[in-house]
Amino acid sequence: MPKPTKDNTDPVAIETSESAISVPQGGQATFNVRLAARPSSTVAVNVIRAGGDTDITIVSGESLIFNKARFNQWKTVTLAAAQDADTVDGTATFRLYGEGLQSAEIVATEVDDDQAAPAYQIVTDRDALTVNEGATAVFNVKLSADPGQIVPVTVGHQSGDTDITVASGNTYYFDSSSWNVGQPVTLAAAEDDDTANGQAVFAVSAPAAETVYVTATEQDAGGGSTTNRVVIDPVSRIEGHLRVEVEVSGGTVSKAWSSATLFRGIEKILAGRDPRDAPLITQRLCGVCTYVHQLCSVRAIENAIGTLVPDNACLVRNLTLGAQFMHDHIVHFYHLHGLDWVDITSALSANAGATEALAHSVSPDADPIDFAAVKSRLQGMVDTGNLGPFANAYWGHSDYKLSPEENLLVTAHYLSALDLQIVAARMMAILGGKNPHPQSTIVGGVTCGGELSPDRLATFRTYLEQTRRFVDTVYMPDLKVVAARYPEWVDIGGFTNFLACGEFPQVPDGGLFMPAGVILNGDILNVQPLNEAAITEHVARSWYSGTSDLHPLNGETNPAFTGLDVNDRYSWFKAPRYDGAAMEVGPLARVLIGYGLGKPEFVTVVQNFLLDTGLSEADLISTLGRTAARALETVIVGNGMVSWLDQLENNLQSGDKAIYWDYAMISDSGRGFLEAPRGALGHWIDIDNSTTSRYQMVVPTTWNLGPRSVDSVDASKSIPGPMEQALVGVPVADPANPVEILRVIHSFDPCIACGVHVIDVDQDKTYDVKVI
Known part of the structure; x- marks a missing residue:
């Protein structure tokens, strides 16, 4: 893998929302401007009239400032055309330029004021809204009539408080089939240190339509509304030790803090050891992420010493890691996250016959289940008081939406998944020697040559197909049932910055099955290349010197x-940042980046899901989307594994049996990147005289659940981590039973055991709740 690279110094293109604009005589018109890629530093886009009719002038937006974090936020330029005595429609060319930027031009045409009215207008459901500090608010936009063509509608920051930004929905494309369907625009108000209620104006623009303005007012957190605080401790169905504290105001979360409460110090343990000890020691960080640290550590060493591995070793590693993906995502949905959506006690009132009919309707090809027996088993657990994994949860909560039959269906699949996850684990054991902690991956290749016989690989394929069938006939249909019953969760718990380092190297052609990339501000179709040099760890809010x-x-x-x-x-978490921005990693990041880059393996699976559920691309940026992405990714990875297994068998049959190449240990620095099921993982190593002199790791949960960092643009502000931001705005019906908060936390699949603290300031009360 390549070493870190410097920032790209190629000129960054300036984008405009349209290439030409009509300005009514005696009136005004707007267009929006942004950058196509992240600049190396804060830059100004200057707008001047380069030539043409002097009656067309710039009213506002002559200089637009873009920084690294908000380079793809539209900003508005307003033009005016003065009344004149002639009957000629004058034109003027306006030039947009800046240091280190590729200039652009837009042509403005003065239109006589007796022109025909536009065929359509922009319609918003409000012209003003309030955004709580640290939270979000939404308005909707559509057209008044069929435009007869594809029309882009963009939302740009025209003036006012720059802490209020467009979090998602800054561009929509309307046509004859969608013009009258309102689309959400989410505005966010960043936390700041002042007590003023800031205000900003946003311009909603489209070609040939009158600009509509929406005014957003920030409600400062110190502005007088009371706050509630609630404490949940401990939370299970995750791994490790975590404390989350949230404030609830007006029935929704207004602030959140994520605290890792256990110091491990693995980096300290590795200092002075043989580098080859690192894969075995770091692997023991977690019994759930059972393979990823070993492989990532091996990649870091191989990167440092400059060695490659045979194609067969690469395929074996892909298959082993793919098996962990399938195992991990199935376990997460059913055994870790599923009970946030499913009310086990409601299943006791289900009609078994109706449940059987439901099962056949949502998945005709699924294996039959005796639902009466499952219901009887659950009743026995209740009667004896031995609820096991179902004890001490929020059963009967008002926000459980599944019918009794749907609850029984998914509960039955919860039990089926307990058996199925064993099958997925056996795939890892075949190639890795055992599970947990497979041990066949070493520097230079793999050691499982004896397991690559036709019989053993045939067994692997049987397990793979059994797991893929479960995903297709059980997991995906259950996900769609949940999505249908919880449609409001496409607007809850979202975060808009995403990062993926890429995974599953392809042989012999090179490249990655899962691409690397960065998405900022929810701009799914504008994936930026990943620059490893932009990754930093912040400790100003952590327990480190x-x-x-x-x-x-x-x-x-x-x-x-x-x-x-x-x-x-x-x-104890550090706060990883990418060019100063908090980034979400994991299945949703990978799925959106693969989809945004147009990878066919991703596009087909995502579009099929969106068609089946009626959801949009933007709906995926949410708690429900994060949950769905794991299932979609399980399908995508399963499909890839079939191809990798075919390749491995073909190589072996043709006489290529190489699984290891020798190497020489040298002194150098290296890094290993890996996509774990939970997200991007990085190991960095310094090797000096065949010993480890420095070792650092950035794990997925640190990216997602890390604490605040200092804003690199304004040191007086702090940037909460992804989950801290995603929790803001989450509704809490009952502070003593905050199942809604758990849905968001579990959707990130934290690899730490968790205590959640929710403080109810409205009632001046702190709730201590034990959650299983």
């Missing part, structure tokens, strides 16, 4: 516990 943000290759792990204070330091 210092305040500097460092690249992991230069990182330090010097613990300095100071006590838990959410206004200062409050976590």
Whole structure:
């Protein structure tokens, strides 16, 4: 894998929402501007009239400032055409330029004021809204009539408080089939240190339509509304130790803090050891992420010493990791996250015959289940008081939406998945020697040559097809049932920045089955290339010495516990950032990046799901979308595994049996990137005289659940982590039983055991709730 690279110095293109604009005589018109890619530093886009009719002038937007974090947020330029005595429709060319930018031009045409009215207008459901500080608010946009063509509608920041931004929905394309369907535009108000209620104006623009303006007012967090705080401790159905504290105001979460409460110090343990110890030791970080640290550590060493591996070794590694993906995602949906959507006690009132009919309707090809026996088994658990994994949950909560029969259906599949996950684990054991902690991956290749016989690979294929059948006939249909019953969750728990480092190297052609990339501000179809040099770890709010943000290759792990204070330091997690921005990693990031880049393996699966559910691309940026992405990815990876297994068998049959190449240990630095089921994982190593002198890791849950960092643009502000931001705006019906908060937390699949603290300030009460 390549070493870190510097920022791309090619000129960044300036994008305009349209290439030509009509300005009514005596009136005004607007167009929107943004950058096509992230600039290396904050830049100004200047707008001047380059020539033409001097009656057409710039009213506002002559200089637009873009920084790294908000380069793809539309900003508005307003033009005016003065009244004149002639009857000629004058034109003027306006030039947009800036340092390090590729200039652009737009032609404005003055239109006489007796022109025919446009065929359509922009319609918004409100012209003003309030956005709570640290939260989001939504308005909807559509057209008044059929445009007869594809019309882009863009939402740009025209003026006012720059802390209020478009979080998602800054561009929609309407046509004859969608013109009258309202689409959501989400505005976000960043946390700040002042007590003023800021205000911003957003211009909603489209070609040949009058611009519509929406005014957003920030409700400052110190502005007088009371806040509630609730405490949940502990939360299970995750792995490790975590504390989450949230404030609830007006029935929704207004702020959140995520605290990892256990220091492991693996980086310290590795110092001075043989580098080849690292894969075995880091693998023991977790029994759930059972293979990923071993492979990532091996890749870091191979990167440092510059060695490659045979094609067969690459295929074996892909198959082993793919098996973990399938195992992990199935377990997550049914055994970790499913009970946030399913009310087990409701299943006791289900009609078994009706459940059987339901099962056949949602998945005719699924294996039959004796639902009466499942119901009897559940009743026995209730009667004896031995609920096992179903004990101490929020059964009967008002936000459980499935019918009794749907609850019984998914509960039966919960039990089936307990058996199926064993099948997926056996795939890993065939190629890895055992599970958990497969042990066949080593620097230079793999050691499982004896397991690559036709019989053993045939057994692997049987397990693979059995798992894929479960995904197709059980997992995906159950996901669609949940999606149909919880449509409001496409608007809850979303985050708009995504990062993936890529996974499953393809042989012999190269490239990655899962592409690397970055999505910022929810701009799904504008995937940016990943620049590893932009990754840093921040510790100003963590229990480590210092305040500097460092690249992991230069990182330090010097613990300095100071006590838990959410206004200062409050976590053993560091705060990874990409060019200063918080980034979500994991299945949703990978699916959106693969889809945004047009990878056929992703596009087909995603579009089929959207057609089946009636959801849109934008709906995926949510708690429900995060949950759905795991299932979609399980299908995608399963399809890939069939191809990799075919390749491996063909290679072996043709006489290519190489699984290991020798190497020489040298002194150098290297890194390994890997996509774990939970998200992007990175290991960085310094090797000196055949010993490890420095070792650093950035794990997926650190990306997703890390604490706040200092804003690189404005040091007086802090940037909450992805989950901290995703929790803001989550409705909480009952602070003593906050199942809604658990849905968001579990949707990230944290690899830590978790205590959640919710403080109810409205009632001046802290709730202590035990959750299983």
